[in-house]
Amino acid sequence: MTPLSEKSPAVEVVDLRRSYGEYEAVRGISFSIARGELFALIGTNGAGKTSTLEVLEGYHPPTSGRVRVLGLDPFAAGPQVRRRTGVMLQEGGFFKELTVKETVDCWRSFTSRARPTAEVLAKVALEEKAGTRVAQLSGGERRRLDLALAVLNDPELLFLDEPTTGLDPEARRATWRLVEELRAAGTTVVLTTHYLEEAQQLADRVAVMDRGVIAAEGTVAQVLSGRGDLISLPLPPGRGLAELPELLGAAPSSSGSRAVYRVPRSAPALAELHAWAAARGVELDGLEVRPGSLEDVFLDLADRHHPTTPLGASR
Numbered sequence: 001m002t003p004l005s006e007k008s009p010a011v012e013v014v015d016l017r018r019s020y021g022e023y024e025a026v027r028g029i030s031f032s033i034a035r036g037e038l039f040a041l042i043g044t045n046g047a048g049k050t051s052t053l054e055v056l057e058g059y060h061p062p063t064s065g066r067v068r069v070l071g072l073d074p075f076a077a078g079p080q081v082r083r084r085t086g087v088m089l090q091e092g093g094f095f096k097e098l099t100v101k102e103t104v105d106c107w108r109s110f111t112s113r114a115r116p117t118a119e120v121l122a123k124v125a126l127e128e129k130a131g132t133r134v135a136q137l138s139g140g141e142r143r144r145l146d147l148a149l150a151v152l153n154d155p156e157l158l159f160l161d162e163p164t165t166g167l168d169p170e171a172r173r174a175t176w177r178l179v180e181e182l183r184a185a186g187t188t189v190v191l192t193t194h195y196l197e198e199a200q201q202l203a204d205r206v207a208v209m210d211r212g213v214i215a216a217e218g219t220v221a222q223v224l225s226g227r228g229d230l231i232s233l234p235l236p237p238g239r240g241l242a243e244l245p246e247l248l249g250a251a252p253s254s255s256g257s258r259a260v261y262r263v264p265r266s267a268p269a270l271a272e273l274h275a276w277a278a279a280r281g282v283e284l285d286g287l288e289v290r291p292g293s294l295e296d297v298f299l300d301l302a303d304r305h306h307p308t309t310p311l312g313a314s315r
């Protein structure tokens with residue numbers, strides 16, 4: 001490692017564009033990831049996350065723009081970068097007739113600085129499956145094997161493309177713990193996910209991609225700042241949306257049979273709502289209050305494109 005690359009950020013992206021023929025999937029994005037940071041790239045379906053990741057991983061050159069990974073051009077300096085990075089793709093290609101242990105051994109044989117097989121299997125809690133054929137693993141176990149192969153070389157920088165898709169909640173939490181351990185040990189992690197709570201739980205910073213651009217970037221708190229709190233209540237019997245009051249100047253919108261307010265701060269808004277209800281003898285059963293979440297950011301993006309059919313954040 002040269003002194004220069006040690007000082008450089010783990011990832012630097014300046015005005016990256018990536019086109020498929022006439023179609024521009026990534027439209028001039030810039031961001032930088034510090035060493036040791038966990039950065040989550042999240043976004044609507046088809047936003048350009050995988051297209052971006054593939055450039056960072058060195059599988060494709062950018063159509064234009066500048067990308068540096070550990071201070072190097074990941075496409076031109078592919079082998080050098082790959083030695084120091086780990087990649088967990090969305091679909092790992094395994095030989096299904098090999099056992100778990102044989103699979104790890106096989107990867108070890110062409111990985112420099114590979115960790116011992118038993119250690120790697122223990123890391124992803126697959127020791128008991130060492131003798132099981134890959135074909136017989138559950139989807140979640142296969143994802144964990146993918147992860148084992150990605151961390152085989154003790155990477156400085158780890159790319160995780162939807163690492164917990166298909167995992168049950170317990171396995172998902174186990175993966176989060178492993179990712180947190182890796183980060184605590186100084187590994188830089190770039191993660192894509194459709195599970196917003198995963199980004200909220202793990203990421204130091206997130207970038208929200210939408211249609212090839214970064215719509216929001218920062219810590220989760222920064223991305224959510226200014227989005228306020230949500231207050232929702234079932235429409236009181238016999239009352240329509242128009243009869244409900246404004247709270248701190250915000251009118252309610254309807255969501256199914258509920259009225260929803262987005263307010264800068266919930267406490268004074270609730271005081272106004274309770275005063276309004278008390279004066280009219282209205283019960284506020286079913287009232288809910290919660291802070292804004294990444295899911296709201298997504299639903300807003302989706303609303304912008306499809307005002308009548310909200311897209312879910314998940315596939």
Ligand SMILES: Nc1ncnc2c1ncn2[C@@H]1O[C@H](COP(=O)(O)OP(=O)(O)OP(=O)(O)O)[C@@H](O)[C@H]1O
Pocket residue numbers: 020023025043044045046047048049050051052
């Ligand atoms: N090889 C390709 N040829 C043509 N278009 C492509 C190709 N790969 C991706 N695209 C298009 O580029 C856009 C971005 O795709 P990409 O896979 O990067 O999105 P994504 O954010 O990873 O989506 P998802 O969350 O659904 O995985 C999509 O509209 C997709 O259809």
